[in-house]
Amino acid sequence: MAIILLALNLRTAVAAISPIADQIGVDIELTSVSLGLIGMLPPVLFATAGFIAPVIARRIGLEATLVIALSVMVVGHLSRSLTDGFLGLFLGSAAALVGMGMGNILLPPVVKRYFPDRIGVVTAAYFTLMSVSTAVPALLAVPIADSLGWRLSVGVWSVLAAMALVPWVALLIGHRRALSAAAEDGTPELTSPGVITRLWRSPIALALSLSMAVSSLSAYACFAWLPTILGDIAGTTAAEAGALLALFSLAGFPAGIIAPILVQRLRNPGWIVQGGVVLFVSGYLGLLLAPTAITWLWVLLVGLGPILFPVTLALINTRTTSTQNSASLSGFVQGIGYTIGATGPLLVGLLHELTGGWTVPIVALLVVCLTAIVAGIVLARPGTVEDELERHEHR
Numbered sequence: 001m002a003i004i005l006l007a008l009n010l011r012t013a014v015a016a017i018s019p020i021a022d023q024i025g026v027d028i029e030l031t032s033v034s035l036g037l038i039g040m041l042p043p044v045l046f047a048t049a050g051f052i053a054p055v056i057a058r059r060i061g062l063e064a065t066l067v068i069a070l071s072v073m074v075v076g077h078l079s080r081s082l083t084d085g086f087l088g089l090f091l092g093s094a095a096a097l098v099g100m101g102m103g104n105i106l107l108p109p110v111v112k113r114y115f116p117d118r119i120g121v122v123t124a125a126y127f128t129l130m131s132v133s134t135a136v137p138a139l140l141a142v143p144i145a146d147s148l149g150w151r152l153s154v155g156v157w158s159v160l161a162a163m164a165l166v167p168w169v170a171l172l173i174g175h176r177r178a179l180s181a182a183a184e185d186g187t188p189e190l191t192s193p194g195v196i197t198r199l200w201r202s203p204i205a206l207a208l209s210l211s212m213a214v215s216s217l218s219a220y221a222c223f224a225w226l227p228t229i230l231g232d233i234a235g236t237t238a239a240e241a242g243a244l245l246a247l248f249s250l251a252g253f254p255a256g257i258i259a260p261i262l263v264q265r266l267r268n269p270g271w272i273v274q275g276g277v278v279l280f281v282s283g284y285l286g287l288l289l290a291p292t293a294i295t296w297l298w299v300l301l302v303g304l305g306p307i308l309f310p311v312t313l314a315l316i317n318t319r320t321t322s323t324q325n326s327a328s329l330s331g332f333v334q335g336i337g338y339t340i341g342a343t344g345p346l347l348v349g350l351l352h353e354l355t356g357g358w359t360v361p362i363v364a365l366l367v368v369c370l371t372a373i374v375a376g377i378v379l380a381r382p383g384t385v386e387d388e389l390e391r392h393e394h395r
Contacts, residue, residue, distance in 0.1 A: 002171060003110060003122070005164035006066065007129035009073060010103045012157040013096040014042050015138035017089075023150040027084070034086050041090075041097050043220055043342035049101025050335025054328045062106055062113065062327065063172045069106070070168060072099035073161040081155025099161075105334055109326035112317040120264035123314045127256045135249075199332045202388045204319050207378035208312050208329070209336040211273055214372040215308035216341025218280060218365055222248055222302065224345035229358050230299075233291040244299045251303025252310075259307050260314035269318075270380025272311050273372060280305035280369035288362050308372060312337070319384050329385055 017038060021030055057065040073096050080092025107126060115122045137157060145153035199205040226248060227241035236244065263269045283301030291298070316333060320326040351361040 002164070002167035003107070003114070003126060004129060005160075005167065006070070006103055006107065006110075007126035008133050009070065009157075009161050009164050010100045010107075010130050011134040012137050012160065013073075013076065013093060013100060014134060016141050016154055016157060017093070019138055019141040020145040020150050020153055023145050024089070024154075027150075028086055028089060030086065034090075038090060038093055039224075040342065040345075041093055043216065043338045045094060045097040046101040046104055047335050047338035047342065049098055050105055050331045050333075050338060052331075053102040053105040054331035056102075057106060057109075057327050058324070061172075062110055062323065063168060065102065066106055066110070067165065067168050067172055069099040069102035070161050070165045072096070072102075074158045074165070077155055077158035077161060081151045081158075096157075101338075105330045106327060108313055108316045108330045109323040112320070112326045113323040119317045120261040120314055123260035123310065123317070124257045127260065127310045127313065128253070131253055131256065198389055199329065199385070201392050202385045203378050204383065204385050204388060205329060205332055207375040208315055208319070208333045211308045211372055211375040211379070212312045212333050212337025213340035214280075214369055214375075215276075215306045215312070216337050217344035217347075217368055218302070219306050219309075219344075220341050221344030221348045221365060225348050225352075225361075226299070229287070229362070230291075230295065233287065233358050234295045235292065236295065244296060247296060248299050248303035251300050252306045255304055255307040256310040259310045263311055263314040263318060267382075268380045269311065269315060270376040270378070273308060273376035273379055276305050276308040276311070277369055277372045277376065279307070280372075281366055284362055284366040284369070288359065288366075305369065315379065321384055321386050325386060 017024065018035070021035060024030060053065060053069075056068070060068075076092050076094070076096025076099060078092075079095065080089050083089050083092060108123070111119055111122045111126070141153050144156065223245070227236075227238070227245050230236045230241045230244055231238070259272055262272055266272070279301050283298045283303075283305065286294070286298030286301065312333060316330050317326050320329050347364065348361040351364055352358060355361075
């Protein structure tokens with residue numbers, strides 16, 4: 001239950017404002033720049049959380065850190081719903097998203113601690129719930145705002161975060177001694193202050209970071225620009241482009257359920273990564289060469305490419321031997337992945353501005369996706385991050 005409620009909270013702040021920006025704008029002045037600033041917060045703060053969450057977890061434990069993360073979410077949701085100015089809206093959004101970012105990082109090691117024999121199934125389950133937590137706020141934002149006002153529409157998600165706090169607090173209080181003993185499992189820790197330097201020496205850690213970065217960059221670029229691109233190159237109407245963006249968003253849903261289970265069952269998960277590359281490249285080639293023919297298929301293929309994301313989440317656990325090391329690897333991989341992913345919308349926008357068209361931006365996205373082939377090759381080999389670092393230190 002604790003993992004279920006946590007997963008349901010990890011995206012609620014991402015899409016709760018944009019659908020009701022006009023209503024918020026009646027009370028708080030919102031320009032395109034200010035909305036853009038709020039829009040860039042998720043990947044930036046998710047990346048930031050990747051570097052701070054493992055450090056906090058090392059000091060006070062996974063469970064205590066998640067209690068802090070959920071508390072920060074509650075404060076963030078409430079403060080941005082009660083503010084009278086843009087600064088409060090911005091800072092409240094930042095707080096909520098930092099808490100969610102910490103949850104992103106710590107969910108894989110939590111799964112490894114409590115469900116070591118069911119990593120694939122549980123990862124698939126929480127990935128599904130994360131998808132739900134993205135879609136539901138976007139769907140409910142306008143109806144709630146129309147009926148009860150935008151402040152309640154934005155702040156209602158604090159209730160869900162508060163509900164998630166209950167089982168984590170109970171777990172922390174009732175099992176403090178057991179959790180302390182579980183932390184001392186005798187595995188060499190990657191949670192020391194020099195962890196970042198050490199993980200840079202691990203091909204597995206770098207391959208997972210590359211896989212995460214490719215998935216994030218393509219996804220954020222498409223969320224920002226796909227409707228505009230389709231309108232210009234395929235002649236789609238605004239309504240059609242919106243429907244195709246929804247198709248893109250939903251395409252990864254079934255793949256996200258199946259992929260983590262396959263990771264745990266296949267001897268060579270690198271094939272799944274290579275399959276994601278094939279999907280990405282096929283979709284982008286279709287948009288380049290035949291944008292007006294079966295446009296929906298090209299969008300579907302690009303939308304299936306981010307199968308790399310749930311695969312990476314599952315491999316974070318299967319390629320480490322302890323919860324502490326899983327937490328460190330998760331922070332490293334997601335920190336780098338989200339940092340690079342945040343540049344996607346800017347990269348596409350700059351290339352479009354420089355060239356006046358969409359051919360170069362799409363080619364750039366295609367080339368970026370091809371780099372994940374290297375990740376697939378590395379991840380095809382068995383082994384753990386700990387094994388790699390031990391071999392490196394004994395050279």
